[in-house]
Amino acid sequence: MGLQQTEEEKHVLQQRAGEGGPQTGTMTECFDCDNCKESLYGRKYIQMDNGPYCIPCYDAHFANTCDECKELIGHDCRELYYEDRHYHEHCFRCFRCDRSLADEPFTCQDEELLCNDCYCNEFSSKCIACEKTVMPGSRKLEYNGQTWHEHCFICSSCQQPIGSRSFIPDKKDYYCVPCYESKFAPRCTRCKKTLTKGGVTYRDEPWHKECFVCTGCMTPLAGQQFTSQDDNPYCIKCFGNLYAKKCSACTKPITGFGGGKYISFEDRHWHHNCFNCARCDTSLVGKGFIPDNDEILCRDCSNDL
Structure with a gap:
């Protein structure tokens, strides 16, 4: 099973200041505020597209309201902007530890701004191996509801990181x-190599399918009829040729497979369908018969002698 890698998205803080903003300056000539019409002579002012504004008028008409303290963000304050909201620099802080986030990475969780440390302590998972926080953006593995640092998820045998x-x-x-195959997987009785899938069982021992063969002709026996002699497996043909009794009539092996039956008399044996009168060929199965040297005869043929 054969774990997933995740990366926490960090928000980028936008600061409204610098180039392209309103310009502050002083005038020594007759010059009036575009809003209150008071003279700007010797006073600071801010030049907007539609004209100059004194500082009080600029703050009243153009300054944004801090989303935290609800007060105006004056022209001389550092203003921070995040997701259509404006903040004083000192108001843009972690919801948990009250730490300033002006120059820190942060995360928004349920509309609450959190510094990286507070977010990790409260929401990030901990590695089951080292019990340390799995930092956002770091590589991790998850399995069965548990989390590991990538370098902490190691094989219990070789102690090497499993990774992907x-x-x-x-x-x-x-x-x-x-390591698992070497430590736990069964080994083939014949070749002694690891048996990871498939295979057959014979005498409670595992075999590769290709290793389970007839002791005589080496034909694969998986899925085939076979028998054994001295604990060694044989195909039907080899067993019949090597160990089976031979029919006194047809001289072929009597294996007993396929539902076949046989009849024995003294040291001779016959297939059921071969146990016939030597003269008239009548089946003698279940009937009386008379042996005549190497032959067997029915009563009628015996009486004709």
Whole structure:
């Protein structure tokens, strides 16, 4: 299972100041405020597109209201702007620790502004291995409701980071696939190599399908009828040729497979369909018969001798 990587988005603070803003200056000639019409002679003023304004008029008509303290943000204050809201520099602070966010990375959580430390302490997950906070933007892995730093999620056997590779959980441990196979996977009875999928079981022992073959002809036996001799598997043909009784009539092996039955008399054996009178070919299964040297005869043929 064979975990996901996430990255917290950081908001960028926008500051309204500097180039392109209103210009402040002084006048020594006759010059009036465009709003109150009072002379700007020897006073500071701010030049707007439609004319000059004295400082009180500029603040009254053009200054923004701080979203935090609800007071005007004067021309001489550093104004901070975030998501259509304006703040005094000293009002733009963390909701939890009251720390200024003017020059700090921050996150907005449910419309609350939080410094990076407060956000991590309250909302970021902790690594199950080292118990430290998984910082926003760092690489992490998640599995079964738990979180790890990427470098903390390691194989319980080789102690190497698993990273994006496949892994296998075992109770509270996690193993990379090579270590798990080496430690836990069964091994083929014949080739002794790891058996990871498929395979067959014979005498409670695991085998690769390609390794489970007839002891005689080496034909694969998986999915085929087979029998055994001295705990060794044999295909039907090899077993019949090597170990099965031979029919006294047709001389072919009597294997008993496929529902076949056989009849024995003294040291001789016959297939059911081969147990016939040597003279008239009548089946003698379930009937009386008379042995005549190497032959067997029905009563009628025996009486004709």
